[in-house]
Amino acid sequence: MTLEEKLAQIVGFWEKGDGEVVAPLQGEFTREQTLDEATRHGLGHITRAYGTRPVDAVERARWLWNLQRRLVRETRLGIPALVHEECLTGLSAWRAATFPTPLAWGASFDPDLVAEMGAAIGGSMRTLGVHQGLAPVLDVIRDPRWGRVDECIAEDPYVVGTIGTSYVRGLQSTGVHATLKHFVGYSGSQSGRNFGPVHAGPREVADVLLVPFEMAVLDGGARSVMSSYTEIDGVPVAADPTLLTGVLRERWGFDGTVVADYFGVAFLHLLHAVAGDLGEAAGLALAAGVDIELPTGDAYLTPLAEAVRAGRVDEALVDRAVLRALRQKDELGLLDATFDDEPPTSVDLDGPEHRRIAARLAEESVVLLSNDGTLPLAGSARVAVIGPNADRAEALFGCYSFLNHVLAHHPEVEVGFESPTVREALAAELPAVELAYERGCAVDDDDRSGFDAAVQAATSAEVAVLVVGDHAGLFGRGTVGEGCDRDDLELPGVQRQLVEAVLATGTPVVLVLLTGRPYAIDWALERCAAVVQAFFPGEEGGTALAGVLSGRVNPSGHLPVSMPRSAGAQPFSYLHPPLGGNGDVTNLASTPALPFGHGLSYTTFVHSELAVHAQVPTDGRIDASVRVTNTGDRAGDDVVQLYARDLVGSVTRPVAQLVGYRRVRLEPGESAVVTFSVPTTRLAFSDRDLVRVVEPGDVDLWVGPSCAERETEGRLTLTGPVHPVGVDAARWTTVSVAG
Structure with missing residues (x-):
């Protein structure tokens, strides 16, 4: 292989247009290859063929098959590309099933069901020619202020490990490789800030943060790992051979591929400043053990080629990465693939089995936090449904759902699958009940103009169901999600004031939280008739919540993360030593409003x-x-x-x-x-x-x-x-x- 052919096998190509910003600092990289340039010497990865924009899956599969045939027939080596895609809450594709977010997986405490979900997702991916999924996220929650909490499973490493490993087994049972994210320490960032430095000591790293990855590698057989953006004690993980080679390969025996988080190699130069240019960044990452640069070849193409030819980077490091990349393609059957077969002519990405799993997981993940007997609502004749998340489908989905991740940039495109809101599902669940609806306010602004109508609706009702919470987005476009961190844990916007106004009517209030993180709602636990927590429960989430509220579904979820009392007590974990809790040596309480594992039922x-x-x-x-x-x-x-x-x-x-x-x-x-x-x-x-x-x-x-x-x-x-x-x-x- 020539040097150019080698480098082509360890980079991705991303076909994307202006405005399709679905990765951090995506706009910083101005020099983009054309498809002809990217495939001249072969290609390692095709980045997000289905998950970059809303495209018809059958048409896109036809495009993908033609591209693969071109690589097989028109490049010297004839090696197809490996196709990777996001799949955290389902295959990231238009019209594909969208399952509950990982925090809901944790609330279900049901690893077998999560394995079923993984297999369903993998089946869809395999049908469409996708070989590798960028999931699960195995970061252990350390601080609920961090925006990516909704992508995580729990604050307990054993729960993260067992449920995450089950997802790996389910996905890989279909022949799709799972990718463990984000190795390691990303969730321990300073003050819950995205990309923030991590100050964890080696014991915390070993005994808490590494545990789920160890389980997924050694017990789940995960075939790919993604390096983290973060630095630990001053050393960026993407340039740390102690972790990426010493722990992962030499101690655990991992023999799969390590892929960079998007632009993570370039960030060694641009953000961490441990490399003077992109060529030096490429050398550091290769030496540490990062085999594949994603999503494109900003560092591993021209800058790395120049560094190798100048003698600044040993070509043996390139060879090592290429061999690992080709071994993975061989495992996936790509080295023998001809793509002479035809792509699928029809595909159902949201079939009955998908909906069954989505419904069951949503139902099992709803957590009843408190209840004075007002729930279930079976005896109520007049119910007011109020709140910014009561009649908003987007409120059911996490940051890495296709709806909030991609369709947010394409408001003219329909969602493409059925997703009843809480209001719609309650109307179907309780046809004999008189339902009145008022939004009251938005998720995250200061407009109180809807308060009066909401108060009037509550006053005229026997029970007020108040649905509040988050809007998931990216890089400041949401209240939770990647790059959407918080410096407090109050409900966003004026939602608390809306709840207070409705509580003042004297009508019993059932507070429903549709969120991607736990909020400090101890005040609501004391004053509301009931409080129900749902962590972005997916396409069947509205129906699941309606079932819990009506009594058709007996709630059985349990908190996978402590319910905080204040932002000032963070970071907090129930796994604290004796002096990490309350005591006589401080005047401040750290006890959460509700503990890890809490969850009520309609039985005892x-x-x-x-x-x-x-x-x-x-x-x-x-x-x-x-x-x-x-x-x-x-x-x-x-x-x-x-x-x-x-x-x-x-x-x-x-x-x-x-x-x-x-x-x-x-x-x-x-x-x-x-x-x-x-x-x-x-x-x-x-x-x-x-x-x-x-x-x-x-x-x-x-x-x-x-x-x-x-x-x-x-x-x-x-x-x-x-x-x-x-x-x-x-x-x-x-x-x-x-x-």
Whole structure:
């Protein structure tokens, strides 16, 4: 291969037009190749063939097949391109199914269902000739002020790891490669600011931030990893061989490809200032272990070629990346592909199976935060539906949904699939109820002119359903999403004032939060009749919420992130050490308004009879069983949560740590015994020498409705010597249920 042919295999080509801004600082790169220029020596990746603008999938597939045939027949090497696409909430394509956002996956605590979703998404991608998906996001939530919280799964690394790995398995079961994002530390940015520096120490990186990636690589077999934009302690990840080679490849044995986050290689020069020009940036990234530059070849084409020929970058680094890129294409069958077959002539990207999974995941992810008995609404005759998100389809979708990510630039184009709003779904759900609707205000401006009409509607109703929250967008065009960070955690705009005005009528208020992050709403929990949280529940989200409000659906979601009391207490995690919580040494409380794992139901569950062995060796498994009983009068799902606390450690340990969970469905009066087999490695941590170990000593275990409540508990002692933990250690808790 010539140098130009090699470089062509480790870059992408992005066909896009002016105004299609769907990546950070996209406009900074003015020199764009034509298609002829980009394919002269072959091509590594085709960037976002379907997800850049609203195009008919069948027509675009025809274009894609023709391009691939051209690469096979008209370039010297005859190697097709690998096609990658965004797929965080479904395939990013016009008319494709849009599922709940990852924060809703976490709220469902249902990894098996997430695997089904991944397989459905992968099936659509494979049909259209897409080979690699840029998902899942495995960043552990550290600060809810960060705009990309809606893309994340949870603040607990084990929940992120189990659910994220399940998505990987589902997607890759269809022959599409998953890409783990964003390796690593991106969510730990200073003050919750996008691209902000990360000040995490090596122990936090190892024991919290790396854990989900380790699970997805070693247990999920993920074939691609995306390097993070961020820097950790002054070293940009995209230029850090300790992480991209030392941890990922040498320690974990990863043999897939590392792709750059969009423009991330160029950012080493433009933003981080650790490289004097793009050629030097390319050399740093290659040496660290970034194999593929996406979305285009701003650094890995002309600047890198010049650096190689000048002797500033060793061509052996190029060869290493090219071999990895070609190995991936071989795995995907591309090296033998001829594209003599015909592209699909029809495709259903939002079929019944997609809708079934989307509906079930939306229903399981709705979290009932509080309820004084006003819900369900079955007995109400007159209901006022109020709020900026009550009748707005966009409110159901996250930042990386096609609707908010791409169609926002094309307002003249129809959405392309059915997505009933909360108002529309409630009208269909409760046909005998008299519904009055008023918007009240917008999501994020100061206009209060709609308050009077909203107050009048609430005054005339028996119950007011007030739907507030976020609008997802990018780079300041939303209240949440990439580049849409917050310096407070109040509801955006004048939404709180709208809620206060409606509360002042005396009509019971059911507050529905359609958001991409948790907000500080302790005041609402105290004064509203009920509060319901939905994290961008997708195309079936309006119907799912209507089902919860009517009582057709018994809510079963649980908080995957603590509900904050104030922005000033951030960053906060339930995984804090003793001095990270409340105490007599400070006058400020850090306790969240609601704890991780909280979620109510229309029935009640009792957890009892937790049984554990008194002693377990440090290299063994902890067997624990608990009885869960539905003590209410209707069927429902409970998420049984097993927590542990290592009472004394050589370094400080969290006051609570989830070590196992299981969703269980029970009929009224029914009981089940849930048995957890927890590898002691779930309690492993990096000791003072940064060696991952399990130490002997006492451990408290408990089961409760959240991390904060010990409904039934026990204690055991880990015995034997300190146990070093290798990469071959068990990482998953196994769970069984017996009636």
